[in-house]
Amino acid sequence: xxxxxxxxxxxxxxxxxxxxxxxxxxxxxxxxxxxxxxxxxxxxxxxxxxxxxxxxxxxxxxxxxxxxxxxxxxxxxxxxxxxxxxxxxxxxxxxxxxxxxxxxxxxxxxxxxxxxxxxxxxxxxxxxxxxxxxxxxxxxxxxxxxxxxxxxxxxxxxxxxxxxxxxxxxxxxxxxxxxxxxxxxxxxxxxxxxxxxxxxxxxxxxxxxxxxxxxxxxxxxxxxxxxxxxxxxxxxxxxxxxxxxxxxxxxxxxxxxxxxxxxxxxxxxxxxxxxxxxxxxxxxxxxxxxxxxxxxxxxxxxxxxxxxxxxxxxxxxxxxxxxxxxxxxxxxxxxxxxxxxxxxxxxxxxxxxxxxxxxxxxxxxxxxxxxxxxxxxxxxxxxxxxxxxxxxxxxxxx
Ligand code: T4K
Numbered sequence: 001x002x003x004x005x006x007x008x009x010x011x012x013x014x015x016x017x018x019x020x021x022x023x024x025x026x027x028x029x030x031x032x033x034x035x036x037x038x039x040x041x042x043x044x045x046x047x048x049x050x051x052x053x054x055x056x057x058x059x060x061x062x063x064x065x066x067x068x069x070x071x072x073x074x075x076x077x078x079x080x081x082x083x084x085x086x087x088x089x090x091x092x093x094x095x096x097x098x099x100x101x102x103x104x105x106x107x108x109x110x111x112x113x114x115x116x117x118x119x120x121x122x123x124x125x126x127x128x129x130x131x132x133x134x135x136x137x138x139x140x141x142x143x144x145x146x147x148x149x150x151x152x153x154x155x156x157x158x159x160x161x162x163x164x165x166x167x168x169x170x171x172x173x174x175x176x177x178x179x180x181x182x183x184x185x186x187x188x189x190x191x192x193x194x195x196x197x198x199x200x201x202x203x204x205x206x207x208x209x210x211x212x213x214x215x216x217x218x219x220x221x222x223x224x225x226x227x228x229x230x231x232x233x234x235x236x237x238x239x240x241x242x243x244x245x246x247x248x249x250x251x252x253x254x255x256x257x258x259x260x261x262x263x264x265x266x267x268x269x270x271x272x273x274x275x276x277x278x279x280x281x282x283x284x285x286x287x288x289x290x291x292x293x294x295x296x297x298x299x300x301x302x303x304x305x306x307x308x309x310x311x312x313x314x315x316x317x318x319x320x321x322x323x324x325x326x327x328x329x330x331x332x333x334x335x336x337x338x339x340x341x342x343x344x345x346x347x348x349x350x351x352x353x354x355x356x357x358x359x360x361x362x363x364x365x366x367x368x369x370x371x372x373x374x375x376x377x378x379x380x381x382x383x384x385x386x387x388x389x390x391x392x393x394x395x396x397x398x
Contacts, residue, residue: 001382008383009320011393016321016379017372023326024199027262027365029254037250046246049226053249057204060256061194065186067211069218072244073225076173076195076208080106082242083191083210084141086220087167094134095143096126097332098352103145103171104333112140116334118349123289125152127351131160139164144189145171148298149201150289151180154188161189169193172211176202177263177295184293186211191221196252201266201297202259204252207244265366266296272370273299273362276377280384282307299362301380302355308387311358313394317383323363323376330356 007013028034041053048054054072062070073079080103084093093107097116107114117130126144135142142161144152154170161168168189175185176194186192191214196207212218220237223230228239255262274285284302288294303311311327318325332352333339340346362376383390 001378005386005389005393008317008390009322010317016375017323020322020324021363021368021372021376022324023361023363025363025365025367026198026203027201027255027258027367028203028251029258033254033257034251037254038247041246041250048243048245050243051246051249053246053253054244057244057249057252057256058209060253061209062211064256065184065209065211067187067192067213069212069215070186071210071218071221071225072249073208073210073242074244074248075197075206076171076193077102077106078240078242079193079195079208079210080143080169080171081110082221082224082240083169083193084110084112084143086217086224087141087169087190089140089167091138091140092136093141093143094126094131094139095333096145096147096352097334097347097349098124098329098355099145099147099171099333100173100329101333101336103143103173104336104339107143108338113138114333114339115139116332116339116347116349116352118351119147119355120153121351123150123152124148124355125150126157128153128156128160131157135160135164139166141167141169143169143171145173146175146178146185148286148300149174149176149178149185149295150286151175151178151185151188151292154180158189167191173197173200173208174298176200177259177293177297178288179293180289182292187213190214191217196248201262201295202252202255204244204248204255207248207252262366263295263297265370266364267294268370269364269368269373270296270299272373273377276374277301277381280377280381282384282387283380297364299364301360301362303358303360308384309391311360313391314380314383315360316394317390318376318380321376321379325363326361327356327359328361332356 170192173195194209196204228237286300334346
């Protein structure tokens with residue numbers, strides 16, 4: 001515990017950690033296991049185009065997610081694009097503004113029109129009441145996000161989509177290892193799309209998975225992933241190149257062998273942060289949905305109105321301590337280009353705008369031990385307990 005303000009690294013003390021801790025630092029299987037799988041691809045001289053490692057990854061992830069069809073792609077953004085295209089979505093797509101910009105860009109890139117709604121305070125997912133308010137005959141699909149791996153309001157959103165006869169696409173980029181209603185996420189809505197990006201809990205360097213129970217849709221997705229080519233000398237429809245390569249699948253498979261252990265480690269980190277922050281005034285640590293599987297990959301803090309420091313002041317304090325905390329997601333998509341410059345200007349979305357000002361994410365994964373997480377939590381708690389004094393020594397925040 002710092003005894004004096006000057007013990008904080010930003011005010012001249014030594015940093016809490018002797019190396020930088022990052023949000024998004026990849027957790028990797030032992031090098032030898034990664035190398036062995038990559039070597040197997042080299043030995044086969046089969047490097048991409050639906051290779052054996054990609055097929056193995058699809059099979060194992062499909063089993064794990066308890067979903068009949070699991071199709072690997074080269075990233076989740078293209079995965080969303082291929083899913084939207086394979087569903088023949090036209091016109092407007094209703095989605096939350098509080099998400100990674102890639103969710104919105106996938107829609108815009110296809111020449112569809114993203115229509116932004118606000119999110120629920122409780123789970124940071126698309127608010128069904130907002131969907132009801134904004135849905136029109138021009139709405140071609142609903143695209144909701146399981147943010148931080150917590151299920152969005154899937155039951156309500158499925159009901160709205162069914163009533164309007166439109167598909168529900170779920171951005172499950174964060175949701176590997178996470179469940180809802182006693183099952184893994186991945187089989188809700190019409191189709192779900194996971195990310196296997198390096199910063200994700202299960203990583204394949206770059207990659208994604210599209211999951212669905214609809215066999216005909218799965219077949220269209222497989223075709224579109226590979227230029228619309230079903231086999232030699234045939235082209236059945238328009239397609240793109242959304243194929244995962246064998247090196248990515250090799251990394252994904254090696255990491256999959258250790259993924260359950262990683263989730264346990266992350267749960268221990270979450271508990272250590274939670275214990276240290278229990279007494280911190282004005283701050284809430286995001287909790288999983290009770291009783292459901294959770295990866296704890298995202299450690300998300302929310303600064304409450306009673307907090308003595310602004311979120312950005314905490315981020316500066318942490319950077320000096322060698323903790324690269326992040327401020328996902330700001331600005332909200334509605335306030336990012338090209339959307340903010342659309343005629344009529346961006347809608348006012350109070351929850352999205354507040355969360356963009358008050359959330360921060362802390363490091364997780366193998367780079368940090370539970371003991372270190374506890375130390376970091378205690379430093380944060382100390383700063384908040386002495387927030388009034390700390391604030392007088394920091395540059396003024398807007
Ligand atoms: N939907 C949602 C809800 C998403 O969050 C995402 C992606 C997508 C869709 C699209 O999925 P993909 O098409 O990417 O499969 C990062 C990721 O690039 C992005 O995948 C992710 N969401 C997003 C939340 O985070 P940036 O712009 O924040 O990345 P960057 O370069 O600032 O890196 C993040 C942190 O990770 C840094 O602090 C450093 C650390 N890092 C990163 C990489 C790549 C490492 O330590 N090592 C690394 O190799 O977007």
